[in-house]
Amino acid sequence: xxxxxxxxxxxxxxxxxxxxxxxxxxxxxxxxxxxxxxxxxxxxxxxxxxxxxxxxxxxxxxxxxxxxxxxxxxxxxxxxxxxxxxxxxxxxxxxxxxxxxxxxxxxxxxxxxxxxxxxxxxxxxxxxxxxxxxxxxxxxxxxxxxxxxxxxxxxxxxxxxxxxxxxxxxxxxxxxxxxx
Amino acid sequence: xxxxxxxxxxxxxxxxxxxxxxxxxxxxxxxxxxxxxxxxxxxxxxxxxxxxxxxxxxxxxxxxxxxxxxxxxxxxxxxxxxxxxxxxxxxxxxxxxxxxxxxxxxxxxxxxxxxxxxxxxxxxxxxxxxxxxxxxxxxxxxxxxxxxxxxxxxxxxxxxxxxxxxxxxxxxxxxxxxxxxxxxxxxxxxxxxxxxxxxxxxxxxxxxxxxxxxxxxxxxxxxxxxxxxxxxxxxxxxxxxxxxxxxxxxxxxxxxxxxxxxxxxxxxxxxxxxxxxxxxxxxxxxxxxxxxxxxxxxxxxxxxxxxxxxxxxxxxxxxxxxxxxxxxxxxxxxxxxxxxxxxxxxxxxxxxxxxxxxxxxxxxxxxxxxxxxxxxxxxxxxxxxxxxxxxxxxxxxxxxxxxxxxxxxxxxxxxxxxxxxxxxxxxxxxxxxxxxxxxxxxxxxxxxx
Numbered sequence: 225x226x227x228x229x230x231x232x233x234x235x236x237x238x239x240x241x242x243x244x245x246x247x248x249x250x251x252x253x254x255x256x257x258x259x260x261x262x263x264x265x266x267x268x269x270x271x272x273x274x275x276x277x278x279x280x281x282x283x284x285x286x287x288x289x290x291x292x293x294x295x296x297x298x299x300x301x302x303x304x305x306x307x308x309x310x311x312x313x314x315x316x317x318x319x320x321x322x323x324x325x326x327x328x329x330x331x332x333x334x335x336x337x338x339x340x341x342x343x344x345x346x347x348x349x350x351x352x353x354x355x356x357x358x359x360x361x362x363x364x365x366x367x368x369x370x371x372x373x374x375x376x377x378x379x380x381x382x383x384x385x386x387x388x389x390x391x392x393x394x395x396x397x398x399x400x401x402x403x404x
Numbered sequence: 405x406x407x408x409x410x411x412x413x414x415x416x417x418x419x420x421x422x423x424x425x426x427x428x429x430x431x432x433x434x435x436x437x438x439x440x441x442x443x444x445x446x447x448x449x450x451x452x453x454x455x456x457x458x459x460x461x462x463x464x465x466x467x468x469x470x471x472x473x474x475x476x477x478x479x480x481x482x483x484x485x486x487x488x489x490x491x492x493x494x495x496x497x498x499x500x501x502x503x504x505x506x507x508x509x510x511x512x513x514x515x516x517x518x519x520x521x522x523x524x525x526x527x528x529x530x531x532x533x534x535x536x537x538x539x540x541x542x543x544x545x546x547x548x549x550x551x552x553x554x555x556x557x558x559x560x561x562x563x564x565x566x567x568x569x570x571x572x573x574x575x576x577x578x579x580x581x582x583x584x585x586x587x588x589x590x591x592x593x594x595x596x597x598x599x600x601x602x603x604x605x606x607x608x609x610x611x612x613x614x615x616x617x618x619x620x621x622x623x624x625x626x627x628x629x630x631x632x633x634x635x636x637x638x639x640x641x642x643x644x645x646x647x648x649x650x651x652x653x654x655x656x657x658x659x660x661x662x663x664x665x666x667x668x669x670x671x672x673x674x675x676x677x678x679x680x681x682x683x684x685x686x687x688x689x690x691x692x693x694x695x696x697x698x699x700x701x702x703x704x705x706x707x708x709x710x711x712x713x714x715x716x717x718x719x720x721x722x723x724x725x726x727x728x729x730x731x732x733x734x735x736x737x738x739x740x741x742x743x744x745x746x747x748x749x750x751x752x753x754x755x756x757x758x759x760x761x762x763x764x765x766x767x768x769x770x771x772x773x774x775x776x777x778x779x780x781x782x783x784x785x786x787x788x789x790x791x792x793x794x795x796x797x798x799x800x801x802x803x804x805x806x807x808x809x810x811x812x813x814x815x816x817x818x819x820x821x822x823x824x825x826x827x828x829x830x831x832x833x834x835x836x837x838x839x840x841x842x843x844x845x846x847x848x849x850x851x852x853x
Contacts (some may be wrong), residue, residue: 249476256482259544264612264694274699289697292708313613373697394695397613399546 257404265310265396266291266373272318275377276386283377283384290372293328295400302366307358307401314351315393316344322392328368336368339364344392419765428666428737428768430787430797433815433824434458434508434849437520439737440668441489441571441583442654445510445518447851450822452508452522460503462828462843466804467533469838489542490659492533494557495776497804500529503845506566515576520585524569524640528733530774531560545606549614555602555623563730564593564629565675566641569653578658585652591675592640593629596731598775600624609693621719624685626728628677648675650732662761664741671732678727686718734773741766741787762789768799779804793817801828805840813845822849 258333260280267290275284296302321342328337337357344351373394377384384390428439434450435458436443452458454473468488475484503526510520534557539548571585602621609615628646629637636644656664695707743761764787772779781803789795799811806829813826825846832839 247476248470248474250474250617252481253474254481255485257542259540260544260546261544262549262606262614263616264547264614264692266695267612268699270699287699287701289699290704291695291697294708311613311853366519369827375699394697400545 237247257400257402260399260402261402262397262399264372265398267395268373268393270375270392270394272384272386272388272390276384278386279324285379286374287371287374288374290370291366293371295398296366296368301400301402304402304404305359305366305400306403307356308365309354309356309399309401310339311356311397312351312353313341313395314344314353315349315391316347316351317349317384318390318392319346320380320384321345323376323378324394325372325374325376327372327374328359328365329370329372330364330367330371333370337362337365416510419573426807428668428739428770430521430795430813430815433847433849434520435824435845437510437518437571437573437583438505438508438653439670440524440630440656440666441520441573441652442581442583442656442668443573443583443666444575444581444656445512445573447512447853448508449852450520451510451850452505453459453848454507455504456846456848457508457522458503458505458524458845458849460501460843460845462499462841463839464499464805464841464843465497466840467492467498471838473701476544485542489535489538492535494533494535494554497530497532497774497776499779499839500527502527508849518573519571520573522821523566523642525562525566525638529560529562531562531710532557532776534558540604544661545604545616549608551605552605555604555621558600559598560624560729561596561598561733561775562593562664563675564637564641566590566592566643566645566768568643569652580658581656583654587650587652587673588641588643589648589650589675589732590641591628591646591648591677591730592637592644593633593647594646594675594677595625595627595630595731596775597623597625611693617720618688618690618692622687622688624683626677626681626730627850628679628681629750630682631680637682646675646677646679648730648732649673662743664743665739666741667738668736670735670737672734673732675730675732676727677730681725681727683728684722684725686719686721689833690715690718731773736771737768739768741765760789763787797826799828809841811843817851820850820852822851823847824849 270287274287277284296305310326314324324342324344326339326342327335330336339355342351342353359366375392428436428451430436434452437445438458458715468491472488472491473484484503503524508520508522508524510518510709512518535554547668561683567589569585571583573581573583577582600623602623605617605619607615607617627674629640650671652668652670652672654668655666659665680763695711698705700708735816741764743764745761745763747761766785768783768785770781770783781801783799783801785797785799787795787797795815797813801809801811803809810831811826811828812830813824816823826844828843829839829841832842
């Protein structure tokens, strides 16, 4: 009987004693999570009426709109963002050129980031631009809480005719690179 | 999020799952009685040694092996992680189950009736891999334009319960033994999510460069006991938590002295969760094209506020404390055994005798009802009695984890001390890098003939 008992005990003991983890390595568990998130941002369609004051019969050379931009209110997002890329697509059916300025502000209306002016020549239907912000070199961008888009009609000898339908379409996305 | 991703995969590789395949229909141990209340019991009484009368532990994960993630090679951990992420599917799951008998004893009421009573603690977790969500968290949406990320892949159920039980095994005649067990469940912790629907998709479109679409979202998580998880989690399992009830039923039938069928249905029951409830739901559809600047200085718009309000109006998100019912994962077990070889008599209780054979072969089937689909397990086995006191069992199992799981078990009777031990996937223990699941089951009981 002792032999039997020893045999069974030996079988179970061997199973455990022979457990092998030599070919496993638990010391280098270092997972780098770097998701890239794309979200739509600002878009608008403007026509000739947006640049013409029917009361005075004169052009409006510059129009501006502004919105809160609360992406970086979360400290987690601030701490984990390493780069942001803005993509712009503009379709200009005006026979006039435009300059578009995208500017970011902090909560006290101090400028945190200016994207270089987008200059769109007349009747450019496929204008595209990309602007990248590295947080390491532009940490102020993380303080941004508002964004404005200014649309400037470039000076011309001819004036906007409110009876001629013309449009400019603006599209934008933001791509946020995280390192978590 | 990084910690969350790591946690999911670490749990997956070290999680514990109960199979109990080997103990079913094996010998005359108290463990067998817990798996089939209709087992034939041939001793007068038994007394489980508290805490160690029956201990079960199993590792299980169908998606990958330890070596896939932790192999000692030149690849970075990210490379291994990405390969694993690529190979898993949403039907893969991790499963953790451990059961500890706190008290277990039984007593023969008369020649045909055996009564057993006890209390055990059980931790059970099953979580399917929400592959879309993990990939979305890991890679982001940018590489996956036009891909629909499904919310329905989020399926999990976790329970920590105490079970007070009383069972009766009744020998009807020489061929038939039937039994039943009544259970009172006390749930200390329950978290479950299932039947979710909805998708998140990033696409290109004509309104803006990209569009995010949340479609048909209808998701929810039901929980009880998460608020007092630190102070009351164990004490609530002793009838202090949310209560429920259930039954086990079982049968043993001898077609002939050599052919035996055993079958059981376990945990046919439910738990009514009405205390310490926190349920979370989200429902709706939403399309995000961005912010549409209107350039109207006469009527300036708070675009961000408008966006938030629009989202809240379309996607409801609420927390409730509504009571709910949680069904126990029912188990079906069945075995057909053919005994052969040398035949011996064994003295049993009340000076009766039982004939038994030194060798048996047979097949077993085990099924556990799970949220996505039942888990099936098919086992062939060989039993060898080395003496009247030493019984061994060797198994080969095919299930979701593998088609080559080999197990071994032994039951020893040392005087009045009954020792039972079983190890499933014995080759997996030898090389943990290639293992999907391991189960361990042992118990120490005093049995009196």
